Amino acid sequence: MRCEYMLRVAVLGANGFIGSRTVEMLHLGGLAEVRPVVRSVARLARLARFDLDCRIADGFDQTALSAAFRGCDVVVHAIAGDSRTIVGTLAPAYRAAQEAGVQRFIYLSTASVHGQMPAPGTDERSLLHDRQPLPYSNAKVRAERTLHRLRCQGSVELVLLRPGIVFGPRSFWVTSFVEALLSGQAYVVNDGRGICNSTYVDNLIHALYLAMKTPGIDREAFLVGDKERVTWAEFYQPFAEAFGYDLSALHSVPPYMLTWQDRLEAICTSHPVQTLLSLFPRKARRILWAALMAGKDSPPVSSPWEVPEVPVPRATLEMSLLHQCGYKLPSDKAKKRLGYEPIVSFAEGCRRTIAWLAFVGYPVVRSSSGLNGRPFPTAVQETAHD
Amino acid sequence: MRTDLQPVKIVLVGCGAVSTLYYAPALQVLQRSGTLQVVALFDPSPESVTRLNRVFPQAICLQNLDQLSHSGAELAIIASPPRYHAEQTIRALEAGLAVLCEKPMALTVAEGRAMIATAESASRVLAVGLLRRFFPATRTIRDILAHGLLGDVMAFSFCEGSDFRWPVVSPDFFRKGGSHGGILLDIGVHVLDLMLWWWGQPDEIVYEDDAMGGIEANCRLWLRFPQGFQGEVRLSREWSLPNQYLIQGTRGWVRWEVNEADKVQIGFAGSRYRLNAELYEDDDKRPAFPRPAANFHRSFLDQLRNVVAAVRGHEPLFVSGVDGLQSLALIEHCYRHRTFMSMPWLSDREYQRAGQLNAL
Numbered sequence: 206m207r208c209e210y211m212l213r214v215a216v217l218g219a220n221g222f223i224g225s226r227t228v229e230m231l232h233l234g235g236l237a238e239v240r241p242v243v244r245s246v247a248r249l250a251r252l253a254r255f256d257l258d259c260r261i262a263d264g265f266d267q268t269a270l271s272a273a274f275r276g277c278d279v280v281v282h283a284i285a286g287d288s289r290t291i292v293g294t295l296a297p298a299y300r301a302a303q304e305a306g307v308q309r310f311i312y313l314s315t316a317s318v319h320g321q322m323p324a325p326g327t328d329e330r331s332l333l334h335d336r337q338p339l340p341y342s343n344a345k346v347r348a349e350r351t352l353h354r355l356r357c358q359g360s361v362e363l364v365l366l367r368p369g370i371v372f373g374p375r376s377f378w379v380t381s382f383v384e385a386l387l388s389g390q391a392y393v394v395n396d397g398r399g400i401c402n403s404t405y406v407d408n409l410i411h412a413l414y415l416a417m418k419t420p421g422i423d424r425e426a427f428l429v430g431d432k433e434r435v436t437w438a439e440f441y442q443p444f445a446e447a448f449g450y451d452l453s454a455l456h457s458v459p460p461y462m463l464t465w466q467d468r469l470e471a472i473c474t475s476h477p478v479q480t481l482l483s484l485f486p487r488k489a490r491r492i493l494w495a496a497l498m499a500g501k502d503s504p505p506v507s508s509p510w511e512v513p514e515v516p517v518p519r520a521t522l523e524m525s526l527l528h529q530c531g532y533k534l535p536s537d538k539a540k541k542r543l544g545y546e547p548i549v550s551f552a553e554g555c556r557r558t559i560a561w562l563a564f565v566g567y568p569v570v571r572s573s574s575g576l577n578g579r580p581f582p583t584a585v586q587e588t589a590h591d
Numbered sequence: 592m593r594t595d596l597q598p599v600k601i602v603l604v605g606c607g608a609v610s611t612l613y614y615a616p617a618l619q620v621l622q623r624s625g626t627l628q629v630v631a632l633f634d635p636s637p638e639s640v641t642r643l644n645r646v647f648p649q650a651i652c653l654q655n656l657d658q659l660s661h662s663g664a665e666l667a668i669i670a671s672p673p674r675y676h677a678e679q680t681i682r683a684l685e686a687g688l689a690v691l692c693e694k695p696m697a698l699t700v701a702e703g704r705a706m707i708a709t710a711e712s713a714s715r716v717l718a719v720g721l722l723r724r725f726f727p728a729t730r731t732i733r734d735i736l737a738h739g740l741l742g743d744v745m746a747f748s749f750c751e752g753s754d755f756r757w758p759v760v761s762p763d764f765f766r767k768g769g770s771h772g773g774i775l776l777d778i779g780v781h782v783l784d785l786m787l788w789w790w791g792q793p794d795e796i797v798y799e800d801d802a803m804g805g806i807e808a809n810c811r812l813w814l815r816f817p818q819g820f821q822g823e824v825r826l827s828r829e830w831s832l833p834n835q836y837l838i839q840g841t842r843g844w845v846r847w848e849v850n851e852a853d854k855v856q857i858g859f860a861g862s863r864y865r866l867n868a869e870l871y872e873d874d875d876k877r878p879a880f881p882r883p884a885a886n887f888h889r890s891f892l893d894q895l896r897n898v899v900a901a902v903r904g905h906e907p908l909f910v911s912g913v914d915g916l917q918s919l920a921l922i923e924h925c926y927r928h929r930t931f932m933s934m935p936w937l938s939d940r941e942y943q944r945a946g947q948l949n950a951l
Contacts, residue, residue: 226936233803233941233948246762250755251829253765253773255948256804261762374936375830407938560935565830566750 212237212417215277215307217264217298218284220248222375223313223406227281228252230410237417242273264294270301279309279417280361288344295348299355299363309362311416314349316369316402316428316534317342321526329367329426329538339523349426356424364416365426368409369402369534370440370527373554374561376406382441383567386448390518392456394528397438401527402534403431405554408547415543427539433551434533443555447562449570456518461525598628599899602653602664602688604679605671606634606643608758609693614670615646617891622647627899631662634671636760660686666716666902669693672761673776674769677702680717684709689716689902691895695780696915698771700923707912718898718908719915721784725893726852727870727884729785732838732845735857736789741840742860747822749786751778751849752809752832765806773806774828775922782824783918785836790816792917798925799932803948809932812925853884 214231218224219241231237232255241252241259249259262269264284274280280302284294295312302310319327320337333350335343349365356363372378385391412429416422438452445452472478473494482490520528539545549557563569601618603610621627633653634640640652653662656679667683669676669692677697680690690710696719697703710717723729735741763769770776775798786793795815800807808828815821825832834849843859858865870884885893900906931949934942 229937230941233937233944235944246759246764247755247757249762249765251808253805254801254803254808256767259762259765557936564933564935565827566752566825566832 212279213240213277214238214279214281214417215240215242215260215274216281216283217242217262217270217294218282219243219259220251221283221285222373222377223371223409224281224283225251225375226373226406227283227410227413228255228257230407231414232257236414237279240273240277242270264290265297267297267301267304270298271304274302274305274307277305277307279311280307281413281417282310282312288340288347291341291344292347292351295351296355299352299359299361302361303359307361309364309417310352311364311366311413312348312352313413314365314367314426315342315345316367316430318346318349318367319534321523322530323532323534325532327532328535329428338526341523353424362423364422364424366409366412366416366429367426368404368412368429371404371406371409372440373406373558374564376558379444379558379562383444383448383562385518386445386450386455387568389515390456391441391445391450392458392518392520392524393437393441394458394460394520394525396457397436397441397452397455397528399437399528399530400533401435401437401440402530403433403435403440403551403554404429405431405547405549405551407549407554411548412539412543412545415539415545419543422542425538425542427543427545428534428536429539429545430534430536430547431551431554432547435551437528443552443559444562447559447569448567458518458520460529461520461522463522598622598625599666599902600630600664601627602631602633602659602662602667602683603629603643603647603650604633604656604667604669604683605675605693606632606636606639607670607672607760610643610668610670612758613891614668615643617888617895619646620892621895621899626896627666630664631658656682656686659683659688664688666691666898670720672764672769673698674763674771677706680706681709684713684715684717687713687715689718689898691718691720691898692912692915693720694722694784694915695776695919695922696912697919698776700916700920703912703916703919707916710912716898716901716908717912718901719910719912720894721781721910721915721918722891722894723781723785724788724910725885725890725897726887727890728847728852728855729788731855731870732836732847733789735845736838740842741838741845742842743840744790744816744818744820745839745841746820747836747838749782749822749824749836750826750832751782751834752825752827752830753834754831755808755828767802767804767806770806772922772926773800773802773808773810774826775800775807775810775925777828778826779810779824779922780918782826783921784914786814786824787917787921788914790818793817793921795821796921796924796928797930798928799930800949801932801934802929803945804951810925811932850887852887852890 214237216224216227219228220243228239228241231239239257241257242262243249244263246261252259260273262273282298299310318333319331333346335346337343352363370378408431409429442452559569618629629647629650631653632640632643632650644652667688667690669679669690671679673695676692680692683690793814794817797813800810810826812824836847838845846856853870856865856867871881872884874881897906897909901908931946937945
């Protein structure tokens, strides 16, 4: 696939965090002729900044996808969503790529297919299984398997990228931490000593670009990460500082513990139990459900003498596992086969992300912005106490 | 029977999202109360017309706008995509109808002027759907400013932003050729209209946006007013911003959360506390039992009632075409003098290319 002419690339899920930056980087960098594909007209709001040939196609609609992909060399699948969306959009998208004569299908998978706490020595050759604690990881494992099956039936080349914690402007990892920080709910497990397998978004898209062009990588998967080995405390540090917080002031919480109510709820909401319940009349279902959930936490009765307190956060299962990760996933295969080298350092990635936070109105107090030649103006603050 | 007591007969031109979500339920309420009657519908999409025809089964469906003069309608509500506003408004006025045109009233000042000239020569009402002027909160802020309750205004900051969710159907809405502008020409019309209504014309404007060959999703304005203060407007279609208007004066501040039609917050310099105020009608006859002020939806009804009353000659029109033209002129000025927003996550190479595209 090494070619001199400009690649024509359809980006499916082009309005999302990674999808929209992919469009931005490929288009502004003059790297490819980009065709964003989104599921509804309203999803074009961000992409409409460019004069591009945007298409509307639902990820489950093979006919619409086929029309959207026609004339493209590469399809990048960057659709995010629940387990149904993760797995269910693959067959329509791959078959549509086949119909449209696309040469390569690149799937944005995740390092989470190896779990949130991968064992030392884990790499792309490690066996995957779908009995992990998080439904997301299992869905991504099933997604990779589905794509390999589709590849056996079709002729469109398949490449899988497995980035770690992808951060950057518009990243959930960053905004959720900042919002928790501002509301006094930010926390670390294990004092933040666990490894954060960070991937600055531009590094991932650089790997994506290399995966579009590099020949002889059909059916291969690649772990993609930043160069630096970063702990979760080090990952959070620059963002906490930017908002004037001391990282040591974060809640240090114990790892996630499954309570008996959580276990009960997991059983009750599981597919077999829900199927069984559906056989009962609605009224009986409601009574049964109420009985099962009777022990769930009920809101505490407040007293007029009580001084309101900020609740102490409780670690989620996902963050608990991530914060205890002890292994930096290698990008060696990507380096060797794709020629991948991260193009943005972790520190620079943080700096750009913090500058973006200021751009969209978060109350950043320390930003080394003024990037691209313009300082940020000072916003008006209410001064009721002055 | 006196015709001025009869329900005003309405034709709804454009049966898309704004008509389905807002006009249809509002018109139903006012039809039930005998204020108006929907007699005709028009939209080039048969599905859209059929959907609203189920709501107004007595209304006839026009095949084209040539049928306007025979529809029996006295008032046309133009709720089609903005690129059709000028043409459809002028045709309705020429057919002898009054017009309530959704915002933005037109894509250009020249179009807006042509609409106003047609209304004047036809002696017909031309109203513009700048709904926020009907909110009790924005009227209260106007009163607060007019009475100097904040002291001298020192600065202001108006922010509106969210992930775009409006159920648009046509991709033309996001094409430069189809819509002429992005968020400034959309939400910006409301923001600038309120600002002009409260303070009049600014004497200095700096505008920047992030369009790179297309239409902007983000923009920012800095404005200086002859009264001696300045402030900032920040709008986004792609990210949630603090959706609030904040005006700082020497004696205190007022804050309004966007679309909270009946609430304002007020703080006073030196005070530990702030007022989180719900607004009530000031009714001298029933001081012990005040009625809550209109919320968003009731403000929408108030807008329609005012236009209907103006058509009947019972009330002055609250927001005219001339009023609508003011914000449009400011927007046109901004686009003409646009500069490129700093986008700190772009590499230098990308930023350079982006700047070239913005200048196109």
